[in-house]
Amino acid sequence: MRTTAIVAGIFATLVAATPAFAQTTTTSPEETTSAEETTSAPIPTWLKLSAYSGHAGERVSVAAACEAEASPLTTRALRVTQPLAANAEGHQPWALFAETVIRDVPEGSYPVSFHCGEEPVTVYFTVLDRDSSPAPGKPDRGSAPSPGQTRVVPRGAPQTGDGSLAP
Structure with a gap:
């Protein structure tokens, strides 16, 4: 019985509040905005690389923003493996993406x-000098070991004791 009274009270409150939610606002012709005023500003045009320096053979991802027709990437330093293209699903049609690999060219800065x-x-x-990078799979002998690593590899089994001091 008490539950019925509570539900009836909530229902009465909702019914009383409905006209307040149903009100609409009207605007005069002077207050309306034209389609030109509601359009957003043009997207800025840019070109970004996942890395701005590297060694021959490393991959570099490219992202660009362009609302107009975009030309292919041009550079002597990077070989394009996937050309600039928009998302296949149509998301953000102004966003373009490409994949590249650094070419084996002389050290230097390239547009x-x-x-x-x-x-x-x-x-x-x-493009960085290829002699300054360690060969793949070989450690760089001139650098210090990473934190948490020892310089000398221990030999034999660990000396943990006989267990007589265990609690």
Whole structure:
């Protein structure tokens, strides 16, 4: 019985509040905005790399923003393995992505660019000297060991005692 009274009270409150929620607002013609005023500002055009320096053979991802027609990437330092393209599902059609690999070119700084419509967009990528990187799978002998690693590998079984001091 008490539950019925509580439900009836809540229902009465909702019914009384419904006209307040159902009110609509009207605007005069002077208060309305045109379609031109509600459109957002154009997306800025940019080009970003996942790394701005590296050694030959390393991968570099590319991201760009362009609302107009985009030209292919041009650079001497990077070999494009997947060209600039929008998301296949159509999300953010202005966002473009590409994959590249650093070419075996002389050490130095190289421009990476594309055109968004008629606007050129350029960033610089630095190819590092291949002699300064350790060979894959071989440790760099001149550097200190990583934290938590020992310099000398222990030999034999660990000396843990005979267990007589165990609690």
